[in-house]
Amino acid sequence: MTHVLDRPAWNALASVHASLAEGSPLARRYPPSIVPFAAAADDTPESLEALASLASGPEVLALVEARPIIVPPELETVLEASLVQMIAKNPFERLDDARIELLGENDAEDMLALATLTKPGPFTLRAQQLGKFWGIRMHGRLVAMAGQRMRQPGFAELSGLCTHPDFQGQGLGKIMLRFVAGEISASGDTVYLHSYSSNVGAIALYRAIGFTVRSDMHFRLVRRAGQP
Template identity: 35%
Template sequence: MTHLLDNIIWHALSGTQRRYSVGTDRARRYSPGFSPIAGFIDPSQPDFNALRSYCEPGEHFYCDGWSGPAPPSWQIEAETTMFRMVWEGALPADDDFPQAIPLESEHALQALELATLTRPGPFGPRTIELGDYFGIFDNGHLVAMAGERMAAQTLREVSGVCTHPDYQGRGWARRLMLKLIRRQLQRGETPFLHVMSENHGAHRLYQRMGFRDYKESVVRVVAPD
């Protein structure tokens, strides 16, 4: 699986999740409405010309694995680094977490609102269609969630982990993650995730849970001029 993790975005968009993406044999993106992420067959030399016709004005895309100046007719709006982490822990103990309920299409707006507030990573109104998502509700309001985004063969990403600021400190995000990880391992999948390098608290938590650093890479937000 090593080569898949080296360019996981491309392997997800061109392989297992191809039906959720658009693009060419050199550059692809999640279809509009899903997470605004783009991948390239060669991330060190991304072919933005191949992606351009699949972009709408005002769209912004996350991509990783390349550095240097912006390509012609594109601009770099943000740049940082992130860790890609892969699970090496044991099967989590059984914890059904009965308060957590599966998120369905009727919860999409609430999921987007929570993600917009807490900023767990690129998220769109259809992102919860990419895998299993579970949430915690209080008086009908979604206050915590976690789910699955990228998939490439047996690799499965844990993503969208977030808790409303008024409900933090209760361990809900961790329990939601463990629920997903247990289900993934039981399906024969290998969990992985992404965390921004400056998010030291989350990084340490994921290490204690059983994830290890696979690589640290540049991540950028880009947009067509």
Template identity: 40%
Template sequence: MSVTALDAKSSHILDNPAWAALTGPHAHFAERIGHAARYHQDVAPFHAVSDEDDPRAWDDLAALVGPGGTAPVRGVTEAPEGWKVVRTGYGVQLVDTGLRAEPDSETVRLGLEDVPEILDLVARTVPGPYLLRTVEMGTYLGIRHRGRLIALAGERLHPPGWTEISAVCTDPAYRGRGLATRLVRAVAAGIKDRGERPFLHARADNANAIRLYESIGFTLRRRTAFSLVRQTAAAVLEETA
């Protein structure tokens, strides 16, 4: 089996944040078989294995997704035996090293009743995957103008001691007003009030977003890959039967 990670392997919890979340604070959202886990399919698309170099973990993931099933996973650019990489994107992980977290009186807490508006804004701004129950993963805050949702940010992966800030997006007609920064700081205020530390991910080619996050107190921790892999072992067995 050959699995290629972009950075040297270490034991830091953020090296495998989805696994840490699914086996920790987000265990109630998890479907798990042995060394593999995934979020409920209406909560988040993320899958994870305990160790990318452990063949048992990939066997468990195959059982979890079923014959021909797909799984978005991090840190893998070459598929292990029985799997095929469908596509790969590259990202960066940034951690809070000096962010000024502060509540914002103009933000509103978003809930299940706001999901249609959230999905509309996400579809127009494409900050990343957002599903019907993603709002249940943590606190999501929005800013409205004349009743219309124009910007949002919230909490996604939740490894012990850490919370990811995600879905940071602003209606194109309202960009350039600092709304994203205000929302990131407001979400971070809730995270820090719990004694946890914020982190986030961004696409490696999104230089503007990375510069913004670094300018408000985030520091690049590592670069990584996010791949969609497909289970192929069952197909091979059928062909040779």
């Protein structure tokens, strides 16, 4: 039996994030201005053709699945990687830290700048449409942040975790991780996250604070074949 998190994008777009979904019952995607995640309903030729039709021009679709990903012939792979999906073993306690503030629309450009610098994963100016984000500012600069991305009934993905290189080594990433995990747990959802399998340091940190590997995951960035 498959788990709802085996197909996180499809199950988010078919439930909690259905209001954001573009596409049809055969394939869905988030608006590209928010995040590039997409998924076909299944591996039938009709669903794969519908998935391919969601990509236009040079834009990419991000696919993440527990099972091997079948790419329709109309699309080509730009990036392929192995991920691990980790889930909280127990609910996290809420963390009280006066430095942490809820981020809003006025912070969007600073958030994008920090994400562009540190590359925590796909991030856009409209990322806050997916869920709340929090951050730490020092001397007026946004130096650390984390928030929520895909959501399914009973689950919320912790994402966008990053720390400015000038402020790394001060434990800010761990603080943001624990804080956002606590906020998700307080809402009644179970926290999960994704990490590149090669990022052994991050995986060790996640294990140390209460996450366990739930599944290996496949990840691909794809686009229309023949794009420059």
